[in-house]
Amino acid sequence: GSRPVCRRREVQVHDGAVLADGSVVLAAVQPPGSLRGAPIPGRLRIFHSSDLERWAEMKVDYRAEGGRAMVAAASPDEMWAATDTGCILRLV
Numbered sequence: 001g002s003r004p005v006c007r008r009r010e011v012q013v014h015d016g017a018v019l020a021d022g023s024v025v026l027a028a029v030q031p032p033g034s035l036r037g038a039p040i041p042g043r044l045r046i047f048h049s050s051d052l053e054r055w056a057e058m059k060v061d062y063r064a065e066g067g068r069a070m071v072a073a074a075s076p077d078e079m080w081a082a083t084d085t086g087c088i089l090r091l092v
Helices: none
Strands: 012-018 024-030 042-049 056-058 069-075 078-083 088-091
Touching: 024 069, 024 078, 042 078
Parallel strands: 012 069
Antiparallel strands: 012 024, 024 042, 042 056, 069 078, 078 088
């Protein structure tokens, strides 16, 4: 079966990556205002969890924004996030 693991009303989760140690990184966008389908870019937010119960938000440059977000993780030391507006960030 399946079950939701990260419920946050203020963000739209677009992508995730499972790391070798079993922890998970999620890439999300927080749309401006209450219109989820607006074409205005929203703020990039990255969440990390080692147990799928408690989620910690990673620090992200305040200028990072977009309509969709992607995350790539080769290892816990090599994680990258990108948005559809061309913003590419190395996560540390």
